[in-house]
Amino acid sequence: MTPAPPVPRSAAEAAYLAAHVSMIVPVALSQRAVRAVLRRDAPPAPALVRRLEARITELFARDLRNVREGGYPEALLFQFPLRSYLRRVPSLVRDFPRVLSRRRRGAYREVPEGEARNYPPYFRRTFHWQSDGYLSRRSAELYDLGVEWLFGGTADVMRRQVIPPLTRALAGIERPRILDVACGTGRTLSQLHAALPGARLYGLDLSPYYVQAARQLLAHVEDASFVVENAEAMPFQDGTFDAVTSTYLFHELPRNARRAALSEMLRVLKPGGLLVLEDSAQYAESDDVAFFLERFPEDFHEPFYRDYLKDDLAAMAREAGAEVRSVEPIFVAKLLVAQKPLRDHAP
Numbered sequence: 001m002t003p004a005p006p007v008p009r010s011a012a013e014a015a016y017l018a019a020h021v022s023m024i025v026p027v028a029l030s031q032r033a034v035r036a037v038l039r040r041d042a043p044p045a046p047a048l049v050r051r052l053e054a055r056i057t058e059l060f061a062r063d064l065r066n067v068r069e070g071g072y073p074e075a076l077l078f079q080f081p082l083r084s085y086l087r088r089v090p091s092l093v094r095d096f097p098r099v100l101s102r103r104r105r106g107a108y109r110e111v112p113e114g115e116a117r118n119y120p121p122y123f124r125r126t127f128h129w130q131s132d133g134y135l136s137r138r139s140a141e142l143y144d145l146g147v148e149w150l151f152g153g154t155a156d157v158m159r160r161q162v163i164p165p166l167t168r169a170l171a172g173i174e175r176p177r178i179l180d181v182a183c184g185t186g187r188t189l190s191q192l193h194a195a196l197p198g199a200r201l202y203g204l205d206l207s208p209y210y211v212q213a214a215r216q217l218l219a220h221v222e223d224a225s226f227v228v229e230n231a232e233a234m235p236f237q238d239g240t241f242d243a244v245t246s247t248y249l250f251h252e253l254p255r256n257a258r259r260a261a262l263s264e265m266l267r268v269l270k271p272g273g274l275l276v277l278e279d280s281a282q283y284a285e286s287d288d289v290a291f292f293l294e295r296f297p298e299d300f301h302e303p304f305y306r307d308y309l310k311d312d313l314a315a316m317a318r319e320a321g322a323e324v325r326s327v328e329p330i331f332v333a334k335l336l337v338a339q340k341p342l343r344d345h346a347p
Contacts, residue, residue, distance in 0.1 A: 003053035006061040013064050016077045020060060023153035030149070044291055051288040052332075056154065059331045063157050071164030072195035079194065080156060085145045092142050092149075095131055103129045108301045111135050120230070122254050123206055128300045134207040141213070144185055154331060160191045161330050162245045162276045165337045167195060169243065169274045175200055175223070176242040181231050181265060182206075182249035186214030192245075193221050202241070206230055231261040236268045243274040248333075251280045251308040258311065262320045269340040275322055277313060277336045280305070281329060284312045289332050 005021055008014040035043075044052075067074050102110055108125050109116075111133040116124040125133055130146060132139045147155045170176040176199050180189050183203030192201060200223040205211050208228045218224040229235050231249065244265045250258050265275055280296075281289055297305040313336050314327050322338035 003057040003060075006057060006064065008064075009068075012074060012077070016064070017060060019078075019080075020153060020157075024056075027149060027152045031152075048288075048291050052292065055289065055329070055331045056152070059154060059157060062161070062330070066161075066164050069164070071167050072160060072191070076160055076191055076194050079191065081144075085148065088142060088145045091138075092145055095142065098131055099129045102126055102131075103301070108303070119206065120257070122252075122257060122304070125303065126301055127252060128302075134210060137209050137212070140185055140207070140209040143210070144187060151331075156187060156191065158278065158330060158333055159188045159247050160195075161333075161335050162188065162247060162278050163192060163195045165274060165276050165325075166192070166243050166245070170196065170199070173242055174198070177202065177240060178243045178245065179204065179236070179241045179265075179268065181234075181244060181246040181261065183214055183226070184210050186217040188245065188247050189214065189224065190217055193218065193224070199223070200225075202226070204229055204231060204234060231264060232257055233260075234264045234268055238267055239270045239273075240268050241273060242270055243276065244269055245276045245278075247278045249279065250277070250313065251302065251305050253308075254304050255307055255311060258308070258316065259320065262316060262322075266320055266322055266340050271340055272342045273340045275317070275336075275338040275340065277317075277338075278330070278333055279313060279336075280308065281332050281334050282312060283309050284314070285327065285329060285334065286332075292332060 003024070005017040008017055063077065066072055067077060110126050111124055112135050115135040123134070127133055128146065130139055130142070144155070151158060166178065176196070178192060178196070178199050179202045180192070181204050183189055183205045186203060189201050189203050192199065201218070201221065203211065203214050203224070203226045205214070205226075205228065211226045211228050215226055227235060246265065249261065253261060269275060281293060283290065286293065293309060296302060313334065314324050317324050317336060317338045321341065323341055325337045325339060328335045
């Protein structure tokens with residue numbers, strides 16, 4: 001996949017585009033090799049590939065446009081830990097035979113036994129067929145590199161699309177409180193800090209190993225706090241936060257857990273607070289990439305993904321009582337911006 005990059009307006013934009021295009025080519029080749037190992041027989045039609053390329057081109061244009069419009073600083077365009085990822089490539093390659101074996105055997109319960117009993121059944125799985133699921137230090141160390149490979153080097157680009165709505169909504173609030181739910185290794189929070197250095201940041205995740213990685217990544221940030229808890233029952237009082245974000249959580253939850261987590265996000269938001277969710281695209285607005293969405297759960301262990309594709313995120317948010325402001329496609333994802341009502345609409 002070699003998308004045509006947008007026209008740069010500065011040397012910095014040209015450097016950014018050159019770096020991403022040069023990354024996409026080797027990643028695409030390695031993905032093709034993996035598909036061959038997985039014996040994928042039906043490649044996508046050329047027209048579908050062109051639509052996907054058009055979407056990734058728009059993603060890069062959107063990233064640059066956000067910087068021009070003050071959504072986040074230009075420095076974020078280059079906040080890519082290439083050296084760190086390169087150091088981890090050998091570990092990821094060595095782990096690949098185990099991942100492939102696990103996929104062939106359907107060993108989705110192959111997680112550390114001592115850890116598994118402490119978590120809900122839906123979490124005790126080897127999501128993406130990755131070793132140990134989310135329940136080891138090794139998994140946390142390799143996760144970001146694996147996700148960057150999966151998204152062709154655009155994972156951080158996609159994550160930071162949650163920032164511009166926050167920049168606009170929180171402009172008049174001194175030291176706003178922002179909660180990132182399912183914060184993982186802290187990549188989204190790290191970018192939020194760069195864009196909103198005065199914000200007080202909070203991260204919640206169910207994996208203690210991923211929270212440990214997030215703490216290390218944001219060790220230099222004085223106002224960053226983390227808790228190891230379930231998004232379905234958060235340990236925060238009602239109306240604690242000015243904004244709540246979450247990236248790529250809902251597609252890994254069963255239907256009831258999705259609604260419980262969303263209800264909790266709205267509960268801990270202040271009246272008028274902003275909810276910004278980014279997750280996989282869904283059938284509701286993504287015919288262009290439906291082919292690729294349907295292949296994803298076949299190639300990777302995503303047991304709740306097919307149901308998620310039909311469970312429209314905007315409808316879910318409205319059902320929970322949020323006022324949906326916008327829903328936008330972003331490459332193979334979607335961005336939903338909603339607000340908690342200023343007052344209860346009940347009579």
